[in-house]
Structures are given as structure tokens and as C-alpha cells.
Amino acid sequence: MEDQEIRKAGLKVTAPRVKILELLENSEQRHVSAEDVYRMLLSANEDIGLATVYRVLTQFEEAGLVEKHHFEDGHSVFELNKGKHHDHIVCVTCGRVKEFVDETIEDRQxxxxxxxxxxxxxxxxxxxGKCLDDACERKP
Amino acid sequence: MEDQEIRKAGLKVTAPRVKILELLENSEQRHVSAEDVYRMLLSANEDIGLATVYRVLTQFEEAGLVEKHHFEDGHSVFELNKGKHHDHIVCVTCGRVKEFVDETIEDRQxxxxxxxxxxxxxxxxxxxGKCLDDACERKP
DNA sequence: AAATAAATTGAGATACCGTATCGTTGAGAG
DNA sequence: CTCTCAACGATACGGTATCTCAATTTATTT
Known part of the structure; x- marks a missing residue:
């Protein structure tokens, strides 16, 4: 249950927090922006304000539940923390994101x-970079 | 002369462009934000609008004269392009920036x-990271 | 050197993302 | 169950960057 994770993070178990955590766990995309989360909540007919989404995501980040990344286009995304460090490669056209880990690079750093x-x-x-996926297209 | 570089970039030689390029070339800090540039221009009693600063820096970037980097705090900085790729290490406390190049990392990428x-x-x-410089202090 | 067409400018409006404020609500300790 | 404080939603706000547009400037053509 999500309740446990939230409690463990030292946060009260409230509807918004549970809903957002559920959403992150069940989302198709691992990398979502605060706006994404907000829109998904609206679709799910949840009455949760945008400010709360930002607040909760920030709290989750502080608690180590999620990680935040700032991509070059000025867009921030959050992803559930799998506990394992990894880096990202982003397609400049379609925005697709893949993860990778490279020990050599880590060591050099x-x-x-x-x-x-x-x-x-x-x-x-x-x-x-530009990914070579067939379905790679600029987003609308 | 800066005029040549600007002309070579396919841009008309105008006062703001010359001033900004001069400024970048003579600046103490290699990494400056658009606001930094704007403030420096004001100090130099130049009557150049903020919008123009952004426009010119963007044009310079497109022309390859400068590079733009987006750091995690949501701050963008520009630096004169020395033609040589390099990465950055930023102090989370004082904001100091250093550059480095590592062939091993490049290859792995x-x-x-x-x-x-x-x-x-x-x-x-x-x-x-946190730099170990004595003068390292959070900015005002 | 003057005329002209096109590009560029400054000022301010505007968009955008994220944060802060504030009165209200609700979690959970006692 | 009651009470208190954290958390909430709505909305105002702040900082960064872009857009709009009339006025100006560039650089080319007469």
C-alpha cells in the first residue's frame, strides 16, 4: 500500500499524496512533469490543485521517493526513485527518454x-540526440 | 574587430550586437546569464533593452558564437564558444563553475x-558538488 | 549623398513555470 | 470525539523568457 511509503517519509497520509503516488506507480511514462501529473489527476476527476501537485512532488523528492531532473528545454520531470542512479538520453525530436548507467563514466566523474x-x-x-525510432515525431 | 565575427554570422552589425560581444569577450566571468549581461550594459550606460539581450544571445547561439547551458537551478548561462567542447562542474553553494574535458567519458557516451x-x-x-575553496559562500 | 526596403530595436505586454499566501479543511494524537 | 496543526485549494505573485509593434537603423540601390 502507498500509505506505508508516505508514512515512512514522515508525511501525513492524505488523499492527494496517495493519488499522486499511485499515479506515478501506474503511469505509462516513467518521466512526468508536474503539469502532466496535474492533467492526469483532472482526467481522473480528482479535485487537486496544481500548487498541491508541486508541493507533494517536492516533498516526495526531499523524502527520496522521486527524483527531479531539469532538461535543457527548461522542462522539469519527476520519476519514481528506483534507488539506483542512472543518467538519461533524450530525443530532441520526440522527447523520448531512455536511461542508462555506465560505471566507467561514474568513476571518471x-x-x-x-x-x-x-x-x-x-x-x-x-x-x-535524435532517436532512430520509426514513430519519432515532434510532439504537437 | 567584432564586426567581422558578426558579419560572418550573417547578422547585421548593430550597436547592441557589438557591445554585447565586446562585453562577453572582456568579461571577468566566462559564464554569464542574460540578466548579467543586461546589468553590465546598464552599468556601462548603454541603452539596450532586455528583450534585445535575449534576442542577440539567442542569435549568437544559433550562429555558434556562444553556447548556452541550463543549470539545475533553472538558471541559463551563456559563454563564448572557444570551439572546444567541455563539460561543467558547478558548486552548489557559491555557484562557481569550472570546466573540464574527459576523453574517456566522451567515448563512452x-x-x-x-x-x-x-x-x-x-x-x-x-x-x-561543494567546492573546497576558502571563499566559498552562498551568494547574497 | 539621398532614397528605399528590410532588418533590428526598445518598451511594454504577455506567457510560462514554479512558489508564497491565506482562509478553510481534515488527519490523527490524545 | 475533540482539538490542533499540518495540509489543502484557489489565487496572487515573482522571475525568466518571449512576443508585439511602432519607430529606428542598416546597408543596398539610385
Whole structure:
């Protein structure tokens, strides 16, 4: 049950939080924006304000339940935290997102930060490209 | 002379473009936001509108004269294009930015994109961390 | 050098994303 | 069940970036 996860995060179990968490868990796309979530809630006839969506997603992020990413187009997306770090590759045309992990890159990053006198808190590698999928089209 | 570069970019040589390019070339910081540029112009008693600053920077970007980067805090910065690709490491506290290049990482990226069926157009690796500089302080 | 056509400009309006405020509601401890 | 404080929805707001449009400027043509 979602209730447990929310409680564990130190948050009260409220309808919006449960609904949003459910939605994230059952969503087709792993990467959704706050607006996406809001629209999905409307479709589901849930009466939840946009401000609450942002609030809840931010709280979930602080609690480590979801991760937030800022892509170059200025769009922020949230995704359920699977607990495993990964980077993203985004199609510049259709917006499709894939995930990947590469130990070599991870190691090099640590080394570089070390050399430059930084203590890594996090990082974001995003590769932008054109995917070769047949259905790749610019979104409307 | 800046005129040449602007002309080569296919743009008319106008006062705002020359001033902005000069400013980028002589600026202390390599990484400046549009607002930064605007404020610098005001200080220099130039009568150039904010909209123009955005327009010119965007044109410069399209012409390849500058590069634009979107950091996680939602801040965009521009920097003169030295023609050489590099990535960034940003201090989460003081905002200091350093650049680096790592061939190993570059290679791995190409390989990953290949495997996932993407044709890389560009990429952005940003490492966020805490720098160990003595003067590191949160900005006012 | 003057005329002209096209591009560019500044000011302000506007769009956009995300945050803050505020009065109301409801979760959950006692 | 009652009470208190956190959480809520609505809406105003803030900062960044873009759009609109009349006025100006560029650079080409006379």
C-alpha cells in the first residue's frame, strides 16, 4: 500500500499524496512533469490543485521517493526513485527518454571532481540526440 | 574587430550586437546569464533593452558564437564558444563553475548512444558538488 | 549623398513555470 | 470525539523568457 511509503517519509497520509503516488506507480511514462501529473489527476476527476501537485512532488523528492531532473528545454520531470542512479538520453525530436548507467563514466566523474577540488553531491548527465525510432515525431 | 565575427554570422552589425560581444569577450566571468549581461550594459550606460539581450544571445547561439547551458537551478548561462567542447562542474553553494574535458567519458557516451539507437546532437554533463575553496559562500 | 526596403530595436505586454499566501479543511494524537 | 496543526485549494505573485509593434537603423540601390 502507498500509505506505508508516505508514512515512512514522515508525511501525513492524505488523499492527494496517495493519488499522486499511485499515479506515478501506474503511469505509462516513467518521466512526468508536474503539469502532466496535474492533467492526469483532472482526467481522473480528482479535485487537486496544481500548487498541491508541486508541493507533494517536492516533498516526495526531499523524502527520496522521486527524483527531479531539469532538461535543457527548461522542462522539469519527476520519476519514481528506483534507488539506483542512472543518467538519461533524450530525443530532441520526440522527447523520448531512455536511461542508462555506465560505471566507467561514474568513476571518471569522481576522479575529475577530486582533481578540481569538489565534493560531488550529485550530477546529471544528459545526452541529447535524435532517436532512430520509426514513430519519432515532434510532439504537437 | 567584432564586426567581422558578426558579419560572418550573417547578422547585421548593430550597436547592441557589438557591445554585447565586446562585453562577453572582456568579461571577468566566462559564464554569464542574460540578466548579467543586461546589468553590465546598464552599468556601462548603454541603452539596450532586455528583450534585445535575449534576442542577440539567442542569435549568437544559433550562429555558434556562444553556447548556452541550463543549470539545475533553472538558471541559463551563456559563454563564448572557444570551439572546444567541455563539460561543467558547478558548486552548489557559491555557484562557481569550472570546466573540464574527459576523453574517456566522451567515448563512452558515443558508445552508449549507439547502443540505444540515438544519434548524438549534443550533450551536457554537469556535476554538482561543494567546492573546497576558502571563499566559498552562498551568494547574497 | 539621398532614397528605399528590410532588418533590428526598445518598451511594454504577455506567457510560462514554479512558489508564497491565506482562509478553510481534515488527519490523527490524545 | 475533540482539538490542533499540518495540509489543502484557489489565487496572487515573482522571475525568466518571449512576443508585439511602432519607430529606428542598416546597408543596398539610385
Amino acid at each position: 569522481k576522479k575529475i571532481a577530486d582533481e578540481l577540488g569538489f565534493q560531488i553531491s550529485e550530477h546529471d548527465l544528459v545526452i541529447y | 558515443k558508445k552508449i548512444a549507439d547502443e540505444l539507437g540515438f544519434q548524438i546532437s549534443e550533450h551536457d554533463l554537469v556535476i554538482y
